[in-house]
Amino acid sequence: MKMELGTWDAAGNAPAAQPAESRPLAIEARGLVKRFDGFTAVDGVDLSVPEGAIYGVLGPNGAGKTTTLRMLLGIIDPDEGYRRVLGSLRPHDVAHAIGYLPEERGLYPAMKAYEAIAFVGALRGLPLAEGRRRGRALLEEHGLGFAADRQIRQLSKGMAQQVQILGCLVHEPRLVVFDEPFSGLDAINQGKLEKMMRGLAARGTTVIFSTHVIAHAERLCDGIAIIAGGKVPFAGPVDLARDRIPAQVRLETRAADGAWRAALPADARHDRKLDGTSFWYFPLPETGIEPLLRALIEGEAGIHSLSIERAGLHDAFVAIAGEAAARALEENPEEEQRR
Amino acid sequence: MSGPVKGRLSTLQAALVVARRDFAAVLLSRAFVFFLLGPLFMLGVTIMATGVGQSVERSVSRPVLGVALPRADTAALEEAQRRLDPQIGDTLPALITVDRRPGTDPEHLLRANAGRASAVLTGSLARPVLTGPAELIADWRGPVAVLAAEAQSAAPRAYPEVGLSPTAVAADPVDRVGRMRTAQSGQTLLFLLTMLLAGMVLSNLVEEKANKIIEVLAAAIPMDALFLGKLFAMLAVSFVGIAVWGGVGGAIMLAGGRSLAELTVPAVGWPLFIGLGVIYFAMAYLLLGSVFLTIGSMASTVREVQTLSMPVTMLQLLVFFFASFAMSNPGSPLERAATLVPFSSPYAMLARAAEEPDLGQHLLAIGWQVLWVALFIRFGARLFRTRVMKSGPAGARRKRWFTRAAA
Numbered sequence: 186m187k188m189e190l191g192t193w194d195a196a197g198n199a200p201a202a203q204p205a206e207s208r209p210l211a212i213e214a215r216g217l218v219k220r221f222d223g224f225t226a227v228d229g230v231d232l233s234v235p236e237g238a239i240y241g242v243l244g245p246n247g248a249g250k251t252t253t254l255r256m257l258l259g260i261i262d263p264d265e266g267y268r269r270v271l272g273s274l275r276p277h278d279v280a281h282a283i284g285y286l287p288e289e290r291g292l293y294p295a296m297k298a299y300e301a302i303a304f305v306g307a308l309r310g311l312p313l314a315e316g317r318r319r320g321r322a323l324l325e326e327h328g329l330g331f332a333a334d335r336q337i338r339q340l341s342k343g344m345a346q347q348v349q350i351l352g353c354l355v356h357e358p359r360l361v362v363f364d365e366p367f368s369g370l371d372a373i374n375q376g377k378l379e380k381m382m383r384g385l386a387a388r389g390t391t392v393i394f395s396t397h398v399i400a401h402a403e404r405l406c407d408g409i410a411i412i413a414g415g416k417v418p419f420a421g422p423v424d425l426a427r428d429r430i431p432a433q434v435r436l437e438t439r440a441a442d443g444a445w446r447a448a449l450p451a452d453a454r455h456d457r458k459l460d461g462t463s464f465w466y467f468p469l470p471e472t473g474i475e476p477l478l479r480a481l482i483e484g485e486a487g488i489h490s491l492s493i494e495r496a497g498l499h500d501a502f503v504a505i506a507g508e509a510a511a512r513a514l515e516e517n518p519e520e521e522q523r524r
Numbered sequence: 525m526s527g528p529v530k531g532r533l534s535t536l537q538a539a540l541v542v543a544r545r546d547f548a549a550v551l552l553s554r555a556f557v558f559f560l561l562g563p564l565f566m567l568g569v570t571i572m573a574t575g576v577g578q579s580v581e582r583s584v585s586r587p588v589l590g591v592a593l594p595r596a597d598t599a600a601l602e603e604a605q606r607r608l609d610p611q612i613g614d615t616l617p618a619l620i621t622v623d624r625r626p627g628t629d630p631e632h633l634l635r636a637n638a639g640r641a642s643a644v645l646t647g648s649l650a651r652p653v654l655t656g657p658a659e660l661i662a663d664w665r666g667p668v669a670v671l672a673a674e675a676q677s678a679a680p681r682a683y684p685e686v687g688l689s690p691t692a693v694a695a696d697p698v699d700r701v702g703r704m705r706t707a708q709s710g711q712t713l714l715f716l717l718t719m720l721l722a723g724m725v726l727s728n729l730v731e732e733k734a735n736k737i738i739e740v741l742a743a744a745i746p747m748d749a750l751f752l753g754k755l756f757a758m759l760a761v762s763f764v765g766i767a768v769w770g771g772v773g774g775a776i777m778l779a780g781g782r783s784l785a786e787l788t789v790p791a792v793g794w795p796l797f798i799g800l801g802v803i804y805f806a807m808a809y810l811l812l813g814s815v816f817l818t819i820g821s822m823a824s825t826v827r828e829v830q831t832l833s834m835p836v837t838m839l840q841l842l843v844f845f846f847a848s849f850a851m852s853n854p855g856s857p858l859e860r861a862a863t864l865v866p867f868s869s870p871y872a873m874l875a876r877a878a879e880e881p882d883l884g885q886h887l888l889a890i891g892w893q894v895l896w897v898a899l900f901i902r903f904g905a906r907l908f909r910t911r912v913m914k915s916g917p918a919g920a921r922r923k924r925w926f927t928r929a930a931a
């Protein structure tokens with residue numbers, strides 16, 4: 186059994202090799218609504234997560250991410266709508282094929298690390314003896330073999346979190362749900378976790394995770410759901426989210442003025458460096474770049490450089506969810522620093 | 525085995541995973557030693573107290589002989605008993621005067637006394653006649669002859685011939701009283717064990733909530749399985765405790781020359797009575813435990829659990845007193861109600877096992893109690909899911925408000 190999380194054996198990863206749109210759905214949710222004491226925490230969420238995808242649920246704290254994931258897992262039932270997880274309308278019926286890392290991490294403090302992994306596996310139907318064997322193997326492969334016989338209370342917070350992550354995977358689930366998996370991890374372990382998630386997807390496991398850090402979603406995800414105020418204004422491929430904003434043109438010219446300026450969009454932003462070089466920023470015109478290039482060359486603007494940049498996910502998030510949601514997303518400076 | 529898991533766990537399988545973890549966690553904790561030791565101190569004190577009270581109890585429980593002799597003979601007989609009591613008091617029956625009128629039918633006297641006297645002595649000191657159940661009067665023949673001889677002379681040379689007149693009394697009043705005492709003992713033991721052990725369940729979910737493990741459990745298994753697993757684990761822990769206490773207590777009793785033989789044999793016999801006792805303990809534990817678990821699951825801290833424990837203890841006492849009171853009126857509507865009310869049913873049915881030989885009623889009662897355990901667990905799990913497992917912005921808002929207030 187090879188279970189090195191960063192380099193999962195990709196053999197048999199047919200689902201991941203197929204285009205996302207042609208794969209069956211691991212998760213399908215329609216019109217999920219959840220109210221607490223009259224407050225609508227989740228308001229009509231739709232999600233479609235293809236098998237083998239890495240899918241991010243992106244939103245600020247309190248947006249409804251955790252509540253959505255808990256509904257998907259069957260921890261709480263939606264007040265309206267339905268969810269179909271791995272083909273079942275009742276998530277507990279497929280609990281043996283799901284791994285879950287909750288936002289609030291928790292293990293029995295008196296349990297030894299390998300036993301904690303085995304116990305989580307046993308809850309999912311893995312025989313205890315096999316779970317213990319796999320638990321030791323997983324810890325060994327992830328450089329935590331020395332801690333296998335240590336009690337959870339004797340481990341650092343980060344190590345305990347790694348043990349819990351391994352517990353999510355010990356029964357080799359088809360779907361893994363991580364709620365804010367990067368919080369509490371240092372930069373090195375965040376990198377390891379990203380690698381592990383890619384490895385899972387490569388072997389066909391569907392990974393869905395919530396985060397309020399855009400960089401993680403941008404680096405990892407095939408698809409995202411942007412959630413704000415309990416609603417999902419966007420759900421789909423990351424590229425589609427970026428395409429909501431036109432690509433940005435970055436132009437560097439020797440001349441600052443001339444007849445060619447009439448070819449630039451009226452809202453083009455202009456910066457001038459001390460050496461006289463000019464920088465221009467503007468959205469890619471609907472007519473494309475060729476007419477503009479021709480005008481610049483004919484007008485002798487003196488092109489030093491020209492690049493077309495696709496919008497980042499952050500800009501897309503601002504455009505889709507609004508400035509307020511984007512500000513709320515960045516409220517946690519500690520997380521931003523680590524990303 | 526390698527590869528993914530093939531299928532989901534059933535509720536019972538999931539419950540056993542939880543139970544195994546909890547059972548091992550409790551048994552391997554240092555606190556479990558103190559848990560075992562605590563009641564042993566109580567047991568020691570109880571046994572010593574029982575030893576002190578033994579002589580008092582013996583005189584109270586001594587069988588009674590109704591005396592229907594002339595006044596002078598009765599007085600002489602009572603005086604003889606006072607003299608002999610220090611030497612052979614254990615073998616002599618207690619005496620009560622039932623009638624002094626000559627020619628009264630002894631069987632009528634026996635019936636009129638409704639069980640206070642187990643036999644009646646008529647005739648004279650020179651020719652006494654014992655009337656009562658055949659076995660009993662045969663046993664009393666010797667002691668009565670000694671008493672009569674002592675009553676006639678301080679230094680008797682011959683013992684009078686005691687005439688025997690057996691009656692056709694179907695039920696032995698001593699046996700009825702004895703069985704009731706056995707029932708009472710069984711009920712009290714059942715109550716003490718349940719009270720001692722069921723309270724442990726109250727704080728059982730606090731650990732999971734405090735350590736945030738509850739989310740992992742709730743995502744993997746149905747809440748019913750979690751509740752059932754917790755109850756099974758604590759029941760198993762209780763059985764370990766009972767085995768230890770029973771073993772030590774039994775050894776102390778045997779060393780002190782006491783045994784179950786001091787109690788009247790229950791109607792269903794000792795082996796079945798003990799078996800039913802174990803089953804009814806399990807049912808009483810599961811019934812009360814499922815309610816306690818639900819109540820405890822609403823608490824977030826150990827302090828809250830401690831606050832809850834007082835009303836819970838009162839509830840247990842109420843159930844016990846109800847069952848005890850009902851037992852003193854066998855066949856009454858109250859006693860029937862006690863067998864039907866889920867919480868008192870195990871106590872009432874154990875009392876019945878001591879008093880009535882019919883076994884079919886126990887199967888029905890156990891089925892009835894299992895049904896209520898299932899209902900309580902289902903209700904508790906549902907309540908826990910709706911009241912405790914919810915999360916979201918409401919909580920977050922409260923937290924922010926508190927933070928602001930603290931600032």
